[in-house]
Amino acid sequence: xxxxxxxxxxxxxxxxxxxxxxxxxxxxxxxxxxxxxxxxxxxxxxxxxxxxxxxxxxxxxxxxxxxxxxxxxxxxxxxxxxxxxxxxxxxxxxxxxxxxxxxxxxxxxxxxxxxxxxxxxxxxxxxxxxxxxxxxxxxxxxxxxxxxxxxxxxxxxxxxxxxxxxxxxxxxxxxxxxxxxxxxxxxxxxxxxxxxxxxxxxxxxxxxxxxxxxxxxxxxxxxxxxxxxxxxxxxxxxxxxxxxxxxxxxxxxxxxxxxxxxxxxxxxxxxxxxxxxxxxxxxxxxxxxxxxxxxxxxxxxxxxxxxxxxxxxxxxxxxxxxxxxxxxxxxxxxxxxxxxxxxxxxxxxxxxxxxxxxxxxxxxxxxxxxxxxxxxxxxxxxxxxxxxxxxxxxxxxxxxxxxxxxxxxxxxxxxxxxxxxxxxxxxxxxxxxxxxxxxxxxxxxxxxxxxxxxxxxxxxxxxxxxxxxxxxxxxxxxxxxxxxxxxxxxxxxxxxxxxxxxxxxxxxxxxxxxxxxxxxxxxxxxxxxxxxxxxxxxxxxxxxxxxxxxxxxxxxxxxxxxxxxxxxxxxxxxxxxxxxxxxxxxxxxxxxxxxxxxxxxxxxxxxxxxxxxxxxxxxxxxxxxxxxxxxxxxxxxxxxxxxxxxxxxxxxxxxxxxxxxxxxxxxxxxxxxxxxxxxxxxxxxxxxxxxxxxxxxxxxxxxxxxxxxxxxxxxxxxxxxxxxxxxxxxxxxxxxxxxxxxxx
Amino acid sequence: xxxxxxxxxxxxxxxxxxxxxxxxxxxxxxxxxxxxxxxxxxxxxxxxxxxxxxxxxxxxxxxxxxxxxxxxxxxxxxxxxxxxxxxxxxxxxxxxxxxxxxxxxxxxxxxxxxxxxxxxxxxxxxxxxxxxxxxxxxxxxxxxxxxxxxxxxxxxxxxxxxxxxxxxxxxxxxxxxxxxxxxxxxxxxxxxxxxxxxxxxxxxxxxxxxxxxxxxxxxxxxxxxxxxxxxxxxxxxxxxxxxxxxxxxxxxx
Numbered sequence: 001x002x003x004x005x006x007x008x009x010x011x012x013x014x015x016x017x018x019x020x021x022x023x024x025x026x027x028x029x030x031x032x033x034x035x036x037x038x039x040x041x042x043x044x045x046x047x048x049x050x051x052x053x054x055x056x057x058x059x060x061x062x063x064x065x066x067x068x069x070x071x072x073x074x075x076x077x078x079x080x081x082x083x084x085x086x087x088x089x090x091x092x093x094x095x096x097x098x099x100x101x102x103x104x105x106x107x108x109x110x111x112x113x114x115x116x117x118x119x120x121x122x123x124x125x126x127x128x129x130x131x132x133x134x135x136x137x138x139x140x141x142x143x144x145x146x147x148x149x150x151x152x153x154x155x156x157x158x159x160x161x162x163x164x165x166x167x168x169x170x171x172x173x174x175x176x177x178x179x180x181x182x183x184x185x186x187x188x189x190x191x192x193x194x195x196x197x198x199x200x201x202x203x204x205x206x207x208x209x210x211x212x213x214x215x216x217x218x219x220x221x222x223x224x225x226x227x228x229x230x231x232x233x234x235x236x237x238x239x240x241x242x243x244x245x246x247x248x249x250x251x252x253x254x255x256x257x258x259x260x261x262x263x264x265x266x267x268x269x270x271x272x273x274x275x276x277x278x279x280x281x282x283x284x285x286x287x288x289x290x291x292x293x294x295x296x297x298x299x300x301x302x303x304x305x306x307x308x309x310x311x312x313x314x315x316x317x318x319x320x321x322x323x324x325x326x327x328x329x330x331x332x333x334x335x336x337x338x339x340x341x342x343x344x345x346x347x348x349x350x351x352x353x354x355x356x357x358x359x360x361x362x363x364x365x366x367x368x369x370x371x372x373x374x375x376x377x378x379x380x381x382x383x384x385x386x387x388x389x390x391x392x393x394x395x396x397x398x399x400x401x402x403x404x405x406x407x408x409x410x411x412x413x414x415x416x417x418x419x420x421x422x423x424x425x426x427x428x429x430x431x432x433x434x435x436x437x438x439x440x441x442x443x444x445x446x447x448x449x450x451x452x453x454x455x456x457x458x459x460x461x462x463x464x465x466x467x468x469x470x471x472x473x474x475x476x477x478x479x480x481x482x483x484x485x486x487x488x489x490x491x492x493x494x495x496x497x498x499x500x501x502x503x504x505x506x507x508x509x510x511x512x513x514x515x516x517x518x519x520x521x522x523x524x525x526x527x528x529x530x531x532x533x534x535x536x537x538x539x540x541x542x543x544x545x546x547x548x549x550x551x552x553x554x555x556x557x558x559x560x561x562x563x564x565x566x567x568x569x570x571x572x573x574x575x576x577x578x579x580x581x582x583x584x585x586x587x588x589x590x591x592x593x594x595x596x597x598x599x600x601x602x603x604x605x606x607x608x609x610x611x612x613x614x615x616x617x618x619x620x621x622x623x624x625x626x627x628x629x630x631x632x633x634x635x636x637x638x639x640x641x642x643x644x645x646x647x648x649x650x651x652x653x654x655x656x657x658x659x660x661x662x663x664x665x666x667x668x669x670x671x672x673x674x675x676x677x678x679x680x681x682x683x684x685x686x687x688x689x690x691x692x693x694x695x696x697x698x699x700x701x702x703x704x705x706x707x708x709x710x711x712x713x714x715x716x717x718x719x720x721x722x723x724x725x726x727x728x729x730x731x732x733x734x735x736x737x738x739x740x741x742x743x744x
Numbered sequence: 745x746x747x748x749x750x751x752x753x754x755x756x757x758x759x760x761x762x763x764x765x766x767x768x769x770x771x772x773x774x775x776x777x778x779x780x781x782x783x784x785x786x787x788x789x790x791x792x793x794x795x796x797x798x799x800x801x802x803x804x805x806x807x808x809x810x811x812x813x814x815x816x817x818x819x820x821x822x823x824x825x826x827x828x829x830x831x832x833x834x835x836x837x838x839x840x841x842x843x844x845x846x847x848x849x850x851x852x853x854x855x856x857x858x859x860x861x862x863x864x865x866x867x868x869x870x871x872x873x874x875x876x877x878x879x880x881x882x883x884x885x886x887x888x889x890x891x892x893x894x895x896x897x898x899x900x901x902x903x904x905x906x907x908x909x910x911x912x913x914x915x916x917x918x919x920x921x922x923x924x925x926x927x928x929x930x931x932x933x934x935x936x937x938x939x940x941x942x943x944x945x946x947x948x949x950x951x952x953x954x955x956x957x958x959x960x961x962x963x964x965x966x967x968x969x970x971x972x973x974x975x976x977x978x979x980x981x982x983x984x985x986x987x988x989x990x991x992x993x994x995x996x997x
Contacts, residue, residue, distance in 0.1 A: 158853075165795070252799075344753065428856045430856060430896060430958070431756060449767075
């Protein structure tokens with residue numbers, strides 16, 4: 001103890017604790033904290049753990065609904081009913097800062113962390129998704145920056161592959177975007193979903209005074225020290241020195257831990273369970289005690305350690321991976337020992353549940369920290385930050401009308417739109433033998449055999465829209481996720497979100513956060529999809545500024561019958577092609593304007609909830625009637641890119657004859673590349689076209705026949721001209737673009 | 745007729761193999777923990793894919809020292825059928841139950857996708873039978889038949905010295921080769937750099953089979969292929985014949 005540094009204003013500031021917060025700590029303790037306690041408060045009251053700057057905003061989300069079994073914020077992940085006694089637990093989390101500094105381990109441990117969040121709930125993890133954003137990997141930017149963006153992209157992808165493939169959880173979908181705003185601060189959001197029976201839901205409370213507290217899993221080392229606090233600061237040139245704050249992952253250990261924990265949970269010996277993620281031992285002890293209204297006392301001498309000489313401060317703040325805290329029903333200790341010995345994993349009885357509400361940390365007989373658990377876990381200061389609105393988006397300047405013959409391939413080659421096969425071929429996306437729709441379609445579709453349920457999942461966010469109009473962009477993120485599920489034949493169930501923003505102390509950044517949250521909340525209410533949890537990542541700033549506001553939406557849906565599973569690619573020559581929804585006209589914020597004209601500008605598309613819900617209902621109805629052979633929504637790149645993707649996205653390349661002459665003689669780029677919402681391209685057997693059109697009409701949806709599938713060209717005829725592209729050439733451009741950027 | 749699915753620490757296709765054997769094919773199947781001493785009571789031994797021991801050191805290098813592997817070697821010597829898929833194939837090579845070795849893919853990337861392989865020898869215990877697909881169509885083994893199955897590996901690059909390759913060819917031990925969609929053995933269709941596009945081999949006695957593709961992931965039309973059924977049905981029938989009990993869903997008497 002006498003080697004611990006004295007508490008000085010400098011030391012307090014270095015821990016990111018303000019003078020006001022320090023006073024709050026003193027009044028909670030009734031005395032000054034010691035060094036270990038200061039460290040404990042600093043991580044628990046970091047943004048990452050306490051959401052101190054975002055909590056009032058997060059309360060705006062709808063979190064309840066008929067299917068919600070465990071609500072957002074109650075436990076490590078929300079749980080949603082999927083019928084017949086089965087449920088899913090899912091969540092999305094970010095590992096942006098670690099990945100910026102050390103992409104491979106940063107991304108790998110992000111995957112490890114989200115998987116632990118899921119099996120902590122008693123669920124068997126069955127698949128993962130990820131949403132990734134980097135600076136440009138091609139084009140005319142600075143060569144050094146592009147090189148660095150490629151290094152980060154390659155490192156993150158191989159880190160995710162390393163962890164996910166080894167642990168045997170398929171990575172079946174997601175999204176990857178490339179934009180200047182992410183240069184120096186990539187976004188790595190990882191999603192995991194698990195399944196469980198209703199009665200198997202595990203809780204993270206330290207219940208039962210006198211119950212022993214076990215530490216299981218990997219030994220504690222000095223890695224990841226205070227990672228939560230690191231994640232709650234801006235990234236700067238000096239951040240590389242924070243590399244020790246990045247943890248090192250061992251997916252093999254986690255696989256053993258996963259199997260051992262599920263085996264232990266099935267034995268009935270577990271009274272409470274919590275993973276050690278951000279803020280490690282600190283967070284797991286005080287949160288379990290706080291949830292149960294009890295106290296927890298642990299002895300650090302008993303904690304398995306990787307290296308000698310670790311101080312209490314280091315042990316409590318370590319974020320070593322692959323560790324869990326388990327509260328065992330007294331008398332059942334032997335079951336724990338037997339199972340963890342079988343799996344060759346370290347375990348130790350480190351403490352006991354008390355009735356005094358304290359988190360007490362000892363080293364042998366000496367008490368090194370003693371803090372009221374509930375106040376530490378729940379009484380972090382809450383701030384309502386100042387918000388300053390950014391100027392409203394301006395209409396686009398006059399732009400020359402580009403030649404579609406070159407614009408379409410250029411859009412398909414842009415890495416944000418191009419095929420992501422270079423990425424997903426590195427992920428084992430077929431282990432667990434349930435992947436019904438391979439990566440690359442509108443949503444991932446997975447058959448959970450044990451439950452005999454087919455799930456669909458997607459992650460979406462168009463951050464350009466959010467940068468130009470955060471509220472509208474956030475609403476569109478939810479709408480697009482729901483639309484992707486509908487196109488796959490699924491009924492949306494619920495949402496997890498990952499809010500990626502800049503430093504909240506800057507009023508414009510906080511305004512973006514608030515606008516996005518309110519947009520998400522409104523849209524989730526409209527679509528009847530409660531938010532079951534998620535993650536907030538602030539301080540996504542590089543020296544060049546904040547990232548575009550990126551509220552990533554992960555949405556899960558249920559497909560009632562295998563015959564409803566629908567993919568985006570055209571299936572058969574001769575089929576009719578139909579557009580559900582209006583032809584649209586909005587070019588503001590589009591990828592066309594960005595990629596072809598180099599502008600991130602304009603008024604992004606407006607979302608009309610009534611139209612959107614109607615078009616989704618119509619596509620689902622048509623799918624359920626067995627009329628739809630393919631369905632694909634229009635998103636980045638508009639109608640022309642959507643049609644091209646339908647032609648080139650499947651195993652067989654198929655051309656199409658498209659006639660848009662009935663749509664007037666306006667601007668060609670507006671006709672082909674506008675990104676108006678609520679539009680879906682479907683294909684149906686020729687003999688079913690009339691039925692599909694009249695059904696859509698009956699549902700009040702504008703629908704028109706665009707043409708038919710056939711040939712080896714995509715041929716589009718409009719009032720102002722006609723254009724052809726060989727589908728083989730479109731496919732080559734689209735399929736190989738990222739590989740050429742990375743390996744070319 | 746009883747099948748064992750060996751679980752090493754880090755196996756991750758164990759549940760898929762178990763499901764296929766037990767539920768798709770209706771075979772009595774048990775998991776066998778790698779610390780068990782014997783697999784004598786089983787008629788078919790499956791070494792599933794995964795990352796046994798995290799694939800630290802080298803794929804399969806530590807798993808071969810698991811207690812159960814001594815018994816697997818004895819049973820293989822006795823002629824019992826052993827099927828090693830992906831990491832299981834790597835373990836069989838490390839344990840010297842199959843010749844050669846599997847090294848890092850030449851791209852240095854993990855690769856996961858559906859690929860075509862061609863049956864090179866329709867006489868083996870693992871590649872001889874006929875199965876009915878969900879749509880009622882028959883899939884009948886013949887030399888030259890293409891099977892479309894997923895691969896998922898970082899180290900599937902099969903290599904062996906020239907003498908061993910000659911042996912493998914001469915004895916018709918090469919069961920599957922990677923091909924393009926038309927059945928041509930080309931370098932472009934080789935996903936990992938394997939010598940002679942080798943995707944699966946049997947031992948000299950013909951009772952131990954290792955392959956990189958995952959037949960257990962290709963047994964359901966919902967997943968895009970049922971071609972893996974041909975491999976699994978073949979091995980079940982062969983194991984059944986050895987124990988003189990016909991397999992419950994055998995299509996041939």
